[in-house]
Amino acid sequence: MTSKLAGRRIACFFPWKPFEPTGAWCRFQCLWRFLLDQGCEVTLCLLADGADAQLKNVAVSFPKNFNLVGAVWNFGQKLATGAHRRELKGLTQAEIGLLLMYEKTLYTENAEFSQWLHERVSDHDLMICEYPMMLPVLADCCRKAGKPLIATSYDALFELHGTTPFGRDTLRRKEIEALSLADEVVFCTETERKLFESFKIRGHVVPNTGDARSVTPGKHEEFKASVTASLALKTPHFVLFVGSDHGPNREAVAEIKQFARQIPEVSFVIAGTCCPKSTEGNVIALGSVEPGILDSLYRGASTVIVPLLRGTGMSLKTFEAFNYAKALISTPVGARGFTVESGKELLLVEKPTDFPAAIRQLLSDATLRERLGLNARAYAEKLDYRNQFSPYADIIERLLATSPAPAITKTAPPGLLLVDNNLSDHIGHHYNYALSLRDHCRAAGFGFSALVKQKAAADILSELDGVPLFRQGLHEDAAQNPYPAEWGHMRGMYDFLASNDRFARELEEGLQSRARSGEVIFLPNATPRQILGVALLLNKNPIYRLLRFVLMLRYSVNSGVGPINARKAFFDKETAEHYLFSFDKLAGVSADCVRLVTDSQELAKEYATLARRPVEVMPIPHTANEDAGAAVAGVPTKNKSKLRVVFLGDARDEKGFELLPALARACAQEPWLSKVELVFHAYISSHYHLKMGTVIEELSGVKARNLSLVKSSLSAAAYRHLLATADLVLLPYDSITYRSRTSGPFVEAICAGKPVVAPAQSWMSIQLGTSGAGKTFSSGNVGDFVAAVLAVLQNHATYATAAQELGCKYREYHNPENFVRQLVGAGS
CATH class of the missing domain: 3.40.50.2000 (Glycogen Phosphorylase B;)
Structure with a gap:
């Protein structure tokens, strides 16, 4: 930030109910957004009920036990029954209410308010007061602290609200006296500037505009x-x-x-x-x-x-x-x-x-x-306010000319804050995904940091500029669920609500320490266990609407259940209801604040009916680097005379891992024994997939010198190596689960120009189309799967050429640079 105001602490006082779509709030919002653009640290001092909150460069502060409208009512009741009753006779209710707002006693008789006001003035370099009513008490405090004060006059209030002759004259006198206490005054129109100049109040004009x-x-x-x-x-x-x-x-x-x-x-x-x-x-x-x-x-x-x-x-x-x-x-x-x-x-x-x-x-x-x-x-x-509000910068710079300039700490440019409560280690795509986003954000000139799981490894925190925050992972249930298992729906609802409450509280903690206004907060695997938490946070304190949340929807509510060879479609009604409930609570939040995105047209259609708001389709950034990377421990060096067939990622039933032993046995015989080498990733990442342990044992029992099992997660470099040395990538997934859901290994394989075997009637088969870059099989049919693999191996050169061609086309859109540009660049 090159502005001369960078690092200056500005307190902006607003008397009415905040975060409402009123003209006054819209102008006030333009003011403090302009100050943030100038590099100021801004506190919104709001004379209403609310909870304090903060980001790195903006805070919201409410006085305790003080509401301006309520205080006026209570103060008016005292006056109406006291010695001033005769003075108020004949005035309208609007005139009385406005007159009372100028009275210092309205504010100073509340000790908590006085303390709050003193602290706000002491902590800031300059105050800006919207509307003149609070100026008498605020000017006293500023004078004692030696702090400058700017007043914004929205209207000629005495003309707008003075309806009786006495009321109009009294309001005019009060308004003129109050404005005279400010060091500088800003008016909204030239007409009002000239009007108040006739009363010896000089000022500047900054018109009411917007964004x-x-x-x-x-x-x-x-x-x-x-x-x-x-x-x-x-x-x-x-x-x-x-x-x-x-x-x-x-x-x-x-x-x-x-x-x-x-x-x-x-x-x-x-x-x-x-x-x-x-x-x-x-x-x-x-x-x-x-x-x-x-x-x-x-x-x-x-x-x-x-x-x-x-x-x-x-x-x-x-x-x-x-x-x-x-x-x-x-x-x-x-x-x-x-x-x-x-x-x-x-x-x-x-x-x-x-x-x-x-x-x-x-x-x-x-x-x-x-x-x-x-x-x-x-x-x-x-x-646009960015053009029209520059007089505020000139005024502030002049008023603070003799004040020592703040020490400016160099900060990363605004950018992306990744929120992944599943990221704690190198297992799966979470870490590689985050690493890719970090590299391409920095290359594009955007800042990057991450909020991750509480138990995240030290090297992950260091590499991702991460904050260990979340106690509960994406698919983990609340630890202390009081409802018995047989109360299924209530138990699920408790987990749903408790998970979101915890997520919202932990997310708020992370945002306060890491996020700056205008930054993108990206949830790469948003589910109802997070979405409702985001809605809760945004409704609890609208200051977080200064951020740009992007929720990536990646899981379908339609999935397959049962053995891989007899899968049946299952509509997850409970999860769909949770999505509907969560999206409904986001209904009052603008699309500028929360964007719903996904990575397939099929998922976008599915979610559009649930979300009732636009769902964007984004590029897929799962593009591995083209270099071979480090060698993989336990995997023989690539034999140039053999075709290497690989399975990537952890062992899961929906990934069709159960089909691999049959292929291993088929390739243990000639002619494939001497022509093919099989390298299968074979590890379990979650207790949900423990039954795959018997399949891993079955694979281990296949005595074939051309079969290698990698029984642990891989580093990013080792994963890249395995992909780069592959000649064929296996994706024996369940077509029902992946009907609209995308696959990271599929995109990586295609972008790397590798032929694939994938299930028919799936998102992957749609992507392959008629390209000839791979072969499809009937999902769950082990014989059809093995035949498809052998068919590609028999005619590998043709498939490899087609895969290279499809990869070139695919990379034009599906790449990390394009993803980051659409994710962070939109609206920045």
């Missing part, structure tokens, strides 16, 4: 159809209004209900707390909606309307409409602060009764709608 990069406009027809179906709309178009529970917004809703009667051929959809959920004729109010729903509404709306009659500051809803490239109709009040022209970026109408004609004009002219939308989007891109 233009967060939205890629498009898919209007698709989302219009979706919204129309879900709301059962009877009209070909719907018009959208969005607003929070704010007086001017409620008044706008009343106007919409009036003029909507004049245009019955259009549906009017109202989103937000400005109107309770209801339906009145062609006006449908949805109440508060989740971010994903709001996104769909914006995309599907034929036009957006802002029929505001009063207000100060700038309306974020107007920027949002611009950002979605929507044709917008607004009153001049709704467009205040924006440098726009009617007929260019939007249509301006003077009064609500003009809206029906303007709506009909837009809906009858698709070309005009498109032109307005394109111009609006171009304007929104210029207004």
Whole structure:
């Protein structure tokens, strides 16, 4: 970070309920995201109820036993029954509430709040106060500590909330006095800057904007159809209004209900707390909606309307409409602060009764709608907060010019934090997968670290910059399950909930110590035992929504059960229900925060019905290096006159390990004895597969000099060596289990240009297609398997050539570089 603000500690105070889709919160979010972009360490000081939380560069802090709205109520009750009762007579409830927020006693009579405020000011280099009400008490604290203070004025509050002459005059005086206490003041519009300058309050203008990069406009027809179906709309178009529970917004809703009667051929959809959920004729109010729903509404709306009659500051809803490239109709009040022209970026109408004609004009002219939308989007891109919020940096730099610069500790660039609660040793693909991600993240200029199992080996922690964290592995049950085995469903539900609770707590611990805002948190084997934990964490404290979670879905809910030669399809209903439950709890989280990904089109289709949100298909990074690597202990040196046939990975029933003894016996006879050497990985990685021990014993009993068994896991280098020296890779897997599920060894073999034998009617057979790079067999049929292997060996040169050709094509997409680019680069 080259910014002069790097390492500066900034405390940002916000008075309202946080993490809500209000205009005030959206602007505040732009502010602290801008500060984070500048390399600042930011604490969000929120005057509401909540739990403290932190990442490496941003924290959330709540005062204990203090809620601004509740404090105002309690304080007002005291005043209403005391000596000040006569002074409050004649004021509206809104005027009284706002006036009380300026009173120092409201804050200082709470000893815990005073201590909290003192600690926040002492711990930071500079304070920023959103809204002026808290300035009197905050300015006192800053003055005593010698710390600078910036105030952001969102509106001329006395104009917005002062409805009685005495109330308006008193609010004006309070607002001016409070703003005069700040070292610098930032206004949202030039109009308000000039207004307060007339009261001798000088300041700067930083307009209300947003994140233009967060939205890629498009898919209007698709989302219009979706919204129309879900709301059962009877009209070909719907018009959208969005607003929070704010007086001017409620008044706008009343106007919409009036003029909507004049245009019955259009549906009017109202989103937000400005109107309770209801339906009145062609006006449908949805109440508060989740971010994903709001996104769909914006995309599907034929036009957006802002029929505001009063207000100060700038309306974020107007920027949002611009950002979605929507044709917008607004009153001049709704467009205040924006440098726009009617007929260019939007249509301006003077009064609500003009809206029906303007709506009909837009809906009858698709070309005009498109032109307005394109111009609006171009304007929104210029207004992106990264461009507009630079005055804050200049002000902070000037105020801290005489303050000693912080010692900057060099940190890794933002990048990827791998979360793998199964990774503890070199067994299986977990370690090699992580190693590949580490190397290619660093090569691409991204940082990399990992949260792994608590008992992970020291060398793994060192190589992966890992944190030993998770006590429970991916497939391990809770140790203290109180329910008896015969209570099957309840026992499973306990394990499901307990595993997620533990995972969420341990993950939070790791995120606080390792993650920075904006980084990708990647779960390479996400199951319901983790997904619900992620949802729990994001709902418990929304600060973690500053991270970008990517959940890789790799296991199908459809599998095979029974002996390999008589497998039957099994739909895991309980696991499917757990997926549904977990995905449902993510429904309120935006796709920018949580991406669901998988590595096969077949799995994507399967999960789409469960997740009810997009599931991306990613490249597969299981590409081993082309060098032969180190020799494998216990495996003879490759005989150039023989074809080497290998089986890679641990012994499992779904991998068809039981079919290998028959092949070993067939190859123990001439002519194959002198033409082929067999190298089978033959070890058990989990107690779930202990029954494969008898198969390993059977293989050990095959007396053949051309058979070698590798009875332990391999280092990454040794694994690469075994693959590189192979002439044929065996994948005798169960086709039911692998109908949509991918296989790492298959991808490695194909990318290395090695022919394969794989089951028909599986994901692997789909990948082979008509390439001729391998041969398929009837899953579980030992005779068919052996015949397929021998057929490839008899015509190996032809299969090898085809495998090289397929490998070249496959590597163009399935490679670690492409995977990392799509994983980390998206949205960065």
